[in-house]
Amino acid sequence: MAILISSLDASNPLHLHANDSNRTPLISVKLIGVENYRVWASAMKLSIQTKNKIGFIIGSCVKSDYAASNLLSNQWDRCNVVVLSWILGSLSQVVYLGHVFSDNARAKLIDHSKLMKLMQILMGLDDIYQPIRSSLLTREILPQVKDTFVIVVREESYKGIPPTSAKSDKP
Incomplete structure (x- = not known):
């Protein structure tokens, strides 16, 4: 038996009232940062509880519970x-943009x-490796760390440099 969306009563977390729109702000407080987080979080939690949607936040209303019905x-x-949208709509522009651009920053x-790991490796090489270091650092695109090891090992075997010439972090 199919359940009609219109038959869901207000106690069901999937019920959306005609006023529950993603264009309507849920709270008037905008999250501007840590300085007003407690006030914002309390207002948001109460408002979402009032709308019977807190399960979406705390994880008790999960999509898999409704998978049997498309x-x-x-x-x-x-x-x-x-x-x-209620949550994102209550964020200040600074907080919202920080959220959007955080993946890029990561x-x-x-x-x-x-880059720092590559520099540690190259700067940790003995002076005998100066030509290799200079060659790698002047490339338009720097090599990955694993490629750098391959280049250094290849150069060691080509020039007959004993592998112990490279500085090691191990005692």
Whole structure:
């Protein structure tokens, strides 16, 4: 027996009232940062509880519970989007942009970390490796750490340099 969305009563977390729109702000308080987080979080929690959607936040209303019904699964998606839009709509522009650009910042941090590891390796090489170090550092695109090891080992075997010439962190 199919359940009609219109037959869901207000106690069901999948029920959306006509006023529950993603265009309507849920609270008037905008999250500007740590200085007003407690007030914002309390207002948001109370408002979401009032709308009977707190399960979307705390994880007690999960999509897999409605997987048997395509209609209810789609309704869960719709409710989830509304809850997310309420939250995102209550963020200040600074907080919202910080959230949006955090993935980009994370990628830059990873790239920076890789560069630092490469520099540690190259600067840790004995002076005998100066030509290799200079060659690698003047490339338009720097090699990955694993490629650098391959280049150094290849150069060692080509020139007959004993492998112990490279500085080691191990005692």
